[in-house]
Amino acid sequence: MTDKEKLNPGIQVAPVETAQETHSRLNDAELEYSEGKILIARHVKKYFPLGKNWFKGPTQFVRAVDDVSFALERGKTLGIVGESGCGKTTLGRTLLRLNSITAGSVYFDGTDIATLTRKELRNLRPKIQIIFQDPYSSLSPRMPVGEIIGEAVREHGLVTKEKYHDYVVEVMKKCGLPSYYFDRYPHEFSGGQRQRICIARALALNPELVICDEPVSALDVSIQAQIINLLKDLQNQYGLTYVFISHDLSVVQYISDDVAVMYLGTVVETGKTEYIFRKPMHPYTEALLSAVPVPDPNVKMNRIILKGDIPSPVNPPAGCKFHTRCRKCMDICKSVPPILKDYGDGHKVACHLYSQE
Amino acid sequence: MKITDKIFQSKEKRLAQKKDRAKHYVSGKEIHDISKENLKITRALEKQANRKNVPEAEYLTKMHDPNNIVEFDDLHTYFFTDAGVVKAVDGASFDIPKKSIVGVVGESGCGKSVTSLSLMRLLQAPSGQIFSGEIRFNAKDGKAYNIAKMPRYAINQIRGKEMTMIFQEPMTSLNPVFRIGFQLDEVSFLHVPGITREGAKQKSIAMLKLVGMAMPENTYNQYPHELSGGMRQRVMIAMSLACDPRLIIADEPTTALDVTIQAQILDLLREIKTKIDGSIMLITHDLGVIAEMADYVVVMYAGRIIEKGTAHEIFENPLHPYTIGLERSKPKIQQKVDRLYTIPGTVPNPINMPDYCYFRDRCSKRCDRCDGKYPELRQVSPTHTVSCYLYDELADQYAKGKAGERK
DSSP: HHHHHHHHHTTTOOOOOOOHHHHHHHHHHGGSSOOEEEEEEEEEEEEEEEETTTEEEEEEEEEEEEEEEEEEEETTTOOOOOOTTHHHHHHHHHHTTTTOSSEEEEEEEETTTGGHHHHHHHHHGEEEEOOOSSSTSSOOSSSHHHHHHHHHHHHHHHHTTTTTHHHHHHHHTTTOOOOTTTOOOOOOOOHHHHHHHHHHHHHTTTOSSSEEEEETTTOOOOHHHHHHHHHHHHHHHHEEEEEESSSOHHHHEEEEEEEOOOOOOEEEEEEHHHHHHHOOSSHHHHHHHHHOOOOOTTTOOOOOOOSSOOOOOOSOOOOSSSTTTTOOOOTTTGEEEEEEEOOTTTEOOOOHHHOOO | HHHHHHHHHHHHHHHHHHHHHHOOOHHHHHHHHHHHHHHHHHHHHHHHTSSSSSHHHHHHHOOOSSSSSEEEEEEEEEEETTTEEEEEEEEEEEEEETEEEEEOOOOSSHHHHHHHHHTTTTTOOTEEEOOOEEEEEEESSSEEEGGGOOOOOHHHHHHHTEEEEEOHHHHHHHTTOOHHHHHHHHHHHSSSSTHHHHHHHHHHHHHHHHHHSSSSSHHHHHOOOGSOHHHHHHHHHHHHTOOOOOOEEETTTTTTTTTHHHHHHHHHHHHHHHHHOOEEEOOOOOOOHHHOSSEEEEEEEEEEEEEEHHHHHHHHHSSSHHHHHOOOOOOOOOOOOOOOOOSSOOOOOSSOOOOOTTTTTOSSSOGGGGSSSSSEEESSSSSSSSGGGGHHHHHHHHOOOOOOOOO
């Protein structure tokens, strides 16, 4: 029985192994566990079944995350960027195993999350936390702030009963919430304060890894800056590791050490932030960067405008998934999927433009 | 911890809470009185708006400058709520010149959307009312209307025909149970007298083609849910173009979209502006979008305009501390900063605004004069005005120079 069948009994997932998979299987040295690597994703896939047939099982799949691999060091921040519908949120949830993992494995501190039982997973939960995008819908309206933040602390038994109240208040203070907010309800707060509550809820458990799923996109510019500064301060103080998912490239550039650019479920370019923002190699990254409006009326950039929308992840285009919108599309792109290759100092690109040189 | 300590602590806490809440607390009797008072005002205003057969002379005015499409003149838009009067727009005056893009920036809750809704007369009645002030609109037929005084039936003739609006959320502004074609045709049926069904269809398809739809005939027969966010926003733009408007109000047209789609839509808006030869009032909180699109910028804070000028003036020489803070708090691509600048605190409570400068408590450059009354909007250059005591000298200098010229 293979891993895939073990995880999803009853669902037949039998995509043919592509050239990319074969290649990446041989190139796995970087994804081996070593000291300091807190999170390793190895060929993670998440397919959602579509169009179920009573006899055959699902006939189609939404390939939300399709073979994503990366390694993240302790205390660093990985930014994941891409358009909506490219699978960044699904990847975030899959790393936490809020979704089941269709194939591949996620190693947190050397243990494979994909194969853990419920009980084992529960013990691991305090170490990995998530901050959601919308602070208006991710807080229960019927719980006071202290309870929201402290619920998991009590549930996991992190502190004794006597110290519980002081502990929660201390966490609130860390995140810039005054102690008299303890008994208030979420509706009494503005968006920025709510996002602070969400951050406090995540930090109350002393996590090692925090997945931030667009934590600032629902907020105003001035509040955005406050929250980003808070996240950065907390990282410096407690040595947190972040996976920062966002579609706002300027925020990602500010906060991350490494960046992975996703398109239709696959990573098309990854590397250190400076490299990607200074010298983007993949045509998609170039287009993304040039689309960001600059607050200076004198700068008239040569916009690369991508035509059309992101294709459906149910039937992704053959070959390179980006070829339908790429302005540098060649014949080879339409048939052969490109391989994520290293072009020096960890700057990896999946594009035929460079592989031929 | 002893039980007595616990009780004592909780009592202390409760007292602190009580004190805190007392600031915003409104008793039942007060609510009753407030709503009674509000009802008097709103009923009178509603009666005014719902009249039939009003002589045109009552709402005709004259433009101060015939080169403007819209002139806001000391506009006050209030919301009469049970907790008190919310002055959402409190004395805004600015112009939208012909063939230009005017950008309105500010945080959420600063009144930028309400300004545009007042212009469209789409305020949530009966609580939302234009209390005083003028909005002069330069119509196609050469007449100038005072939108604030217009009765409902008269505004229906202009709205959707000469000024149109593109909303933020394209999914909620299209009706999910009707086809795109039906919703587009409706505009023509309402505003073009004697148009046939076939004629309306032709027009709608032409509009869809204009906004860059790949297969307009197909889209005509589709439902909104079948389209992606960017495509829906294109449909909204097509709908707003159906009657050759003079003014398009775009209320955060790209906030819900991706950067790549945002670039497409902004490009389209710019193209359309030259095609229809009209003006755009662009409302957004993204300074990048404003810098790229706008010719003139209006910065709003807590219902008032604090600074306005051309885009170059606002971005190269921002004066008001709020404008400077807004610009500095956004991380910029290709620019490394160690720490982002933040404006401390949040927008003050809209009920019972203080009489000193609304930004005083958050301002990093406040001086003793800021305790005085709200600073006036003063000119510092022919197009640049700012409302801050810091620039009184600059404004005095300018006024002196101007007076000297006249002599």
